Amino acid sequence: MKKIFIYIFIIQLTTFQLMAQNNQLGSWNILNSNYHLNDTWSIWAEGQIRSLGFYSNFHYYEYKGGFSSQVHKNIKLTLGAGSYQTYNEGGNFLLPKNNDEFRLWPQIILSQNIDKFKLEQRFREELRFTSNGYRNRIRYRLGASYAFGKMKKINKPFQVQISNELFFTDKEPYFERNRFLVNFQIKTTQSSSIQIGYLHQFDYRINDETGRDFLVLGFSFDVFRKSSLEKVATQGINEN
Template identity: 25%
Template sequence: MKIVRSLAVMVFSLAATASFAQKSDLGAWYMYFGNNKISKKFNLHNEIQYRNFNAGGDLEQLLIRTGIGYDLTENNNNILLGYGFILSRPYINGEKTENIEHRIFQQYITKQKFGRFNLQHRYRMEERFLQDDFRMRFRYFLGLNIPINNKEMLPKTFYGSVYNEIFLNFDSPTFDRNRVYGALGYVINKNMRIEAGYMNQIQENRNRGQVQIGFYNNIPFTKND
């Protein structure tokens, strides 16, 4: 119970910090990630991200992604084909606007382990169908999870999480954005974990911070796993 209370305090503290978004330009992202086995080799990816300009109530973007993946080796080297629906509500000249994007993406994820260090590389290609445009983009993600109170990512383990992700357009300008992230996570059980942290997003003419709270669900949909 002490651990649950500690996590609750951390989550509410981050949300309270994000409530000053209008003054500090700090946003808040609330995220759910599902990666569920549907057979020994195939997995279902499902994801919802609710992104706000502040702690809540001023929606910046709603992102929903899903896809089917296949492990080239046992529980690793996953290739995936997916679809994303993105509703954006940016401010333009002080006025709230609304844009809808449909996105097809292909990705490859490979994982490596060096002692306590759990590395993940993700290579993603995106075909973006905007309301009045079509664009293509490449993304490279490098993530690292390090258990703190155990040597492995076992249940009841706290861990540190960091990542860097760069986005590159196929047209001009080539550089789209870069994200740098750091967080504290907790492994609830072998199939669920939670993270709370901070991400800084660097764009050509903008640098903005985001408080992030994420829940990860890997419960298999097959009895064999």
């Protein structure tokens, strides 16, 4: 099983394009919150805003929410929905929009610990109601994370993460996008964390949010219904 995960991960990494589509670094900003009802169920919400320049040329934002169920220690199910808005390039939220979209998506995450590493596979099906008509899309992400530092309660304070995600549709050209992420996460408290990373996105004949190179900055916090539920660990690689 360990060799299978390693082989799949190597194959995915070979799809990463070393040359970016544009040398200008954009920004990718995330605010995420999770409300844990108990050890199994949680409600979450997230907002994102992105720019093609370094905090200039803002062209995209999204807000979404849903609920998740940890049905097994290695299996997590999620149902999410949200609004995804893409604007023209060349300015801050420049009209007319490229895409005005509502999206509904079920998701499953499979995880496995191998030595000191945690491996994750994420499968997501997106039902997309766009300004250009209805579309389907399937996403598959393979990621690994490594936590280190002095243990604080049940978590280590630092975590390095790497992932690669492929986007497919049921219509030509079928393959739409490849998204590669390297991320560093710091737990500031038992229930909050910040992340900084680099994301490269390669698009192939896609007309929604444009891919480039991005500096990723994120903040995540968890709220627990009871103090005893703080044994629920915060998420690793951004799930949503």
